[in-house]
Amino acid sequence: GAGVSQTPSNKVTEKGKYVELRCDPISGHTALYWYRQSLGQGPEFLIYFQGTGAADDSGLPNDRFFAVRPEGSVSTLKIQRTERGDSAVYLCASSYQGSTDTQYFGPGTRLTVL
């Protein structure tokens, strides 16, 4: 079966613009995670969904970041009024039920804010 997919693979935008990043998890996985990874660093937790609800959004850096998962499968990470510091690779992962299960990562979306 297909793994976790993310679109777009690359996104270049201008400072102040709005962007949406999409994640398609593995079918049947109830847990979905968003991470942000800067060059040379490990992934940094942003938000965790269990089904349709955000179980933990404590990693979102500020209120410009928001994520949804309306039907418990596909998730969208939304960033308003982008800043140059938002440039990073945004990784999505899914697991069967929760954090004790293996997380399968997508290839990431590389966001560049000019």
Add this chain to the structure above:
Amino acid sequence: KNQVEQSPQSLIILEGKNCTLQCNYTVSPFSNLRWYKQDTGRGPVSLTIMTFSENTKSNGRYTATLDADTKQSSLHITASQLSDSASYICVVSSYNTDKLIFGTGTRLQVFP
């Protein structure tokens, strides 16, 4: 503060040689520890996962060890191949949270 530290930051070895990567953590209460391999431009891929009661686990040429008393783990790579060139990330989770705590990784380069 829950932290995961890895060493060395980077490592260069010749093809066919063995190497060992280290991970120290302060996460408490401990749930499990994973090693991930991340190729450049790709998402991390799980290599091993160990719970408190496990002290070693192998996946092909990769062998991970865990000492939950000293809060240390190692990843040993045997007979390295060029395809082993990647970042290796140690990840720890706690029973208190569903968040994973990532180390900054060890960048391994295998040269012919």
